[in-house]
Amino acid sequence: MDNYNIYDEYYLSGPAPLGGEKRQRYYIQKLKMYLTENCHGKSLTYQIQTFGCQMNFHDSERLDGILSDAGLKEYNSEDADIVIFNTCTIRENANQKLYGHLGRLKNLKKNNKNKIIALCGCMMQEPTVIETISKKYPFVDIIFGTFNFHRIAEFIFRHIETGERIIEVEKEYSENVENLPVKRKYEFKSGLNIMYGCNNFCTYCIVPYVRGRERSRTPEDIINEAKCLVASGVSEIMLLGQNVNSYGVNFLEDSEIIARNPDYAFPDLLRDIAHIEGVKRLRFMTSHPKDLSDELIQVIKEEPVVCNYIHLPLQSGSDNILKRMNRTYTRDAYITLLEKIKTAVPDIAVSTDIIVGFPGETDEDFEDTLSIVDMAGYDQAFTFIYSKRTGTPAAGYPDQVDEAVIRERFARLLEHVNTAAKKRVERYKDLVLPVLFEEEDKELSGFITGRTEYNTTVHAKGSAELIGKIVNVRMTEPRGFYYIGEIVETEN
Ligand code: 5AD
Ligand code: SF4
Numbered sequence: 462m463d464n465y466n467i468y469d470e471y472y473l474s475g476p477a478p479l480g481g482e483k484r485q486r487y488y489i490q491k492l493k494m495y496l497t498e499n500c501h502g503k504s505l506t507y508q509i510q511t512f513g514c515q516m517n518f519h520d521s522e523r524l525d526g527i528l529s530d531a532g533l534k535e536y537n538s539e540d541a542d543i544v545i546f547n548t549c550t551i552r553e554n555a556n557q558k559l560y561g562h563l564g565r566l567k568n569l570k571k572n573n574k575n576k577i578i579a580l581c582g583c584m585m586q587e588p589t590v591i592e593t594i595s596k597k598y599p600f601v602d603i604i605f606g607t608f609n610f611h612r613i614a615e616f617i618f619r620h621i622e623t624g625e626r627i628i629e630v631e632k633e634y635s636e637n638v639e640n641l642p643v644k645r646k647y648e649f650k651s652g653l654n655i656m657y658g659c660n661n662f663c664t665y666c667i668v669p670y671v672r673g674r675e676r677s678r679t680p681e682d683i684i685n686e687a688k689c690l691v692a693s694g695v696s697e698i699m700l701l702g703q704n705v706n707s708y709g710v711n712f713l714e715d716s717e718i719i720a721r722n723p724d725y726a727f728p729d730l731l732r733d734i735a736h737i738e739g740v741k742r743l744r745f746m747t748s749h750p751k752d753l754s755d756e757l758i759q760v761i762k763e764e765p766v767v768c769n770y771i772h773l774p775l776q777s778g779s780d781n782i783l784k785r786m787n788r789t790y791t792r793d794a795y796i797t798l799l800e801k802i803k804t805a806v807p808d809i810a811v812s813t814d815i816i817v818g819f820p821g822e823t824d825e826d827f828e829d830t831l832s833i834v835d836m837a838g839y840d841q842a843f844t845f846i847y848s849k850r851t852g853t854p855a856a857g858y859p860d861q862v863d864e865a866v867i868r869e870r871f872a873r874l875l876e877h878v879n880t881a882a883k884k885r886v887e888r889y890k891d892l893v894l895p896v897l898f899e900e901e902d903k904e905l906s907g908f909i910t911g912r913t914e915y916n917t918t919v920h921a922k923g924s925a926e927l928i929g930k931i932v933n934v935r936m937t938e939p940r941g942f943y944y945i946g947e948i949v950e951t952e953n
Contacts, residue, residue: 513549818867
């Protein structure tokens with residue numbers, strides 16, 4: 462590694478390093494210097510609006526970290542000097558929402574010519590979106606995608622310096638940049654990416670096209686990051702990946718751990734992180750039913766800090782539809798897996814994702830989905846109306862389902878899901894469970910809100926000092942999906 466000092470003026474007056482962490486540290490400092498010299502003591506403000514999944518929220522924490530490090534101040538209003546949208550494109554209406562937002566921002570930009578509007582995330586990976594924005598929303602200043610969001614300081618600096626519109630969307634992953642600053646929303650819990658991308662190509666899903674092929678981070682990098690998180694006050698870690706069960710398919714860097722043990726897989730990683738001192742709760746998502754191993758079930762069972770909670774997307778209960786979705790498991794295989802998990806870990810809470818109205822879904826297929834919902838005892842189910850995503854195989858299937866039929870099925874599914882979830886939540890009544898308190902209650906004054914290891918939300922009377930702590934709570938009153946509880950004692 463060549464010698465350089467990022468705070469050195471001579472270094473900063475030279476050309477930018479060609480890539481990697483060094484280049485981004487260089488631009489963070491350049492942006493900081495520029496703002497110090499030109500903003501007359503006033504901080505430039507930014508707002509990040511995040512849409513979509515946990516992965517996007519975690520990416521936004523990294524954007525946040527980089528901008529804070531460059532000396533910008535977060536200001537949660539669209540009046541901020543820089544407004545950034547980290548977008549989602551999993552369903553069509555997410556795209557429509559963004560266009561609606563941009564319409565409103567146009568006026569704000571009219572009143573403040575120096576305002577910067579930046580768009581990033583999954584939606585920007587779609588060429589048609591870039592075309593639409595270029596034509597209809599010329600006031601958008603910066604566009605970047607999912608593979609280069611770590612370059613945000615560089616893009617802002619270049620835009621400020623040249624006044625030009627920046628469009629930098631890479632088609633695929635090109636560099637692994639670790640160690641840039643991150644600003645977490647919660648001090649005591651954090652997401653941790655263990656892999657990026659997806660190789661599964663479910664026929665309805667756009668994720669493999671906008672997030673690229675699977676790439677796993679090395680166990681060393683992940684374990685180091687977990688240790689740093691703990692050292693900085695994190696007690697709950699959520700390991701993130703589109704399918705954590707295929708962790709290890711394609712590593713981003715060489716790894717000594719893998720060289721010593723080529724069979725190292727997700728259960729090994731989960732166990733290694735569970736053993737890090739100071740990790741009090743460990744979660745992971747998402748787990749594809751097609752390759753969930755017995756070893757993983759063993760780790761959930763044996764490791765006390767691994768939460769007895771699993772997100773196991775069903776998508777459909779019909780063999781015919783599962784096949785057309787390219788989910789590569791059958792209804793029976795899913796049911797058998799679920800039974801195996803529940804036998805090994807009887808108190809486990811299970812959540813799922815279900816899509817209604819996939820092309821070709823008949824009444825019979827839909828009944829097959831309902832029957833699994835009734836039998837599975839899901840604690841929570843995220844239900845989605847099928848959304849046709851251009852570029853995915855299912856968008857070209859001829860037998861799209863009538864909208865009115867979908868709406869009727871969706872309403873019925875919700876009833877079944879809600880009945881099942883309410884019943885499941887009742888089982889905690891009067892138990893004393895550890896709750897990690899996360900924030901002050903938004904509606905009940907004097908109350909704080911947290912979650913059990915089963916992910917059930919609990920509201921209890923208590924002071925803000927308990928936020929970030931795991932506290933024993935008696936689950937006194939089930940209210941549909943959540944509980945009102947009473948704090949019994951402080952665990953630590
Ligand atoms: N339409 C509806 N739901 C979808 N999902 C993914 N793609 C689509 C789509 N085109 C749902 C799946 C997935 C969850 C994250 O989003 O259920 O598990
Ligand atoms: Fe999409 Fe399927 Fe990959 Fe999940 S596993 S991200 S649903 S393609």
